[in-house]
């Protein structure tokens with residue numbers, strides 16, 4: 469592992485190469501530095517090295533670090549979000565990646581309304597149908613989208629998020645990314661002011677190049693920037 473700065477440079481290069489190999493513009497892929505378990509100091513180093521987007525998977529970590537981060541930076545809630553915690557982050561995050569129920573969407577909508585804002589969200593799709601993961605099945609997507617559009621006026625749906633299963637051979641996960649890209653293309657043709665698809669959040673340290681090839685525009689990378697996580701030392 470190099471320094472945080474070196475690692476970010478390396479990943480930016482790998483992103484650019486993967487995009488170009490797929491005939492895509494590297495500018496169409498945004499890197500989210502996933503900062504769970506990392507100190508505010510490490511996060512600020514990443515920002516100094518050019519990180520513009522940071523992702524956390526726990527509400528408590530966002531609250532602990534929020535005031536110590538030297539922005540401007542976009543905050544992404546990438547982990548499972550409990551309904552009773554929406555109120556703590558509604559005014560802090562720019563994009564919630566993990567909406568997988570109408571119940572959660574309605575609470576986000578209610579809190580967004582109180583703050584006079586429209587919250588951008590992604591629908592989390594569990595295309596591999598792994599029991600252990602959150603997210604809806606691909607076949608449930610249409611119903612959830614239409615329910616949210618009908619009932620949640622302060623939500624704008626910006627795309628989909630997917631966490632691929634772990635695979636020794638990253639190529640094995642391409643099929644799961646492809647299924648989510650198909651949803652993105654399909655619902656991208658629907659005309660609705662609150663269904664404004666822009667983001668496909670797919671790919672982590674071990675599979676982001678394949679995700680980019682399959683159409684990802686938001687890659688969530690932690691370990692390859694900051695090194696292995698030490699959960700024992702979690703702040």
Ligand SMILES: *Cc1c(COP(=O)(O)O)cnc(C)c1O
Nearest residue numbers: 502525546672673688689690691
């Ligand atoms: C931790 C996490 C990541 C980053 O994983 P790495 O393998 O460390 O790159 C991406 N997405 C989600 C939802 C995560 O929780």
